[in-house]
Amino acid sequence: MPREYRFYVYMLQSSSRRAVYIGMTNNLRQRVFDHKTHRHEGFTDQYNAVRLVYWERYDDVHKAIAREKQLKRWRREKKLWLIARFNPGWKNLAADWFDNVPAALLDPPHALFEAKASEGPPQGPSTCPRIRSERRSG
Numbered sequence: 001m002p003r004e005y006r007f008y009v010y011m012l013q014s015s016s017r018r019a020v021y022i023g024m025t026n027n028l029r030q031r032v033f034d035h036k037t038h039r040h041e042g043f044t045d046q047y048n049a050v051r052l053v054y055w056e057r058y059d060d061v062h063k064a065i066a067r068e069k070q071l072k073r074w075r076r077e078k079k080l081w082l083i084a085r086f087n088p089g090w091k092n093l094a095a096d097w098f099d100n101v102p103a104a105l106l107d108p109p110h111a112l113f114e115a116k117a118s119e120g121p122p123q124g125p126s127t128c129p130r131i132r133s134e135r136r137s138g
Contacts, residue, residue: 005061006026006058007059007061008056009023009055009064010024010031011053012049016047017090021047022068022079029097032094052094054093
């Protein structure tokens with residue numbers, strides 16, 4: 001039996017409601033978790049765009065990619081119209097997805113680092129690849 005694939009085009013909104021991010025994934029729950037925990041640096045991390053306000057599902061990756069590109073070309077007003085039509089209350093559609101996840105895992109990594117930084121520098125060699133490479137090159 002062939003495996004069934006699902007692809008999602010989604011929009012995230014910042015808490016200030018100024019920034020809207022459009023992305024595509026094959027695992028919406030995991031991707032929203034990655035954005036929520038600021039796992040990757042970039043637009044959503046910088047603008048704290050972690051509220052899922054819109055999504056569409058596709059069975060074909062090419063259609064999903066084409067739709068993502070189409071939405072990214074739209075003017076802001078048209079994107080906001082689409083979100084309002086799909087989600088009139090502008091609710092976070094993933095609000096209860098992570099209720100059972102420990103709060104420490106939902107904190108942005110830089111917040112955890114800042115808390116640990118106040119305890120003083122770590123002892124011994126760093127296990128962080130970025131810090132190791134910076135030490136070698138610098």
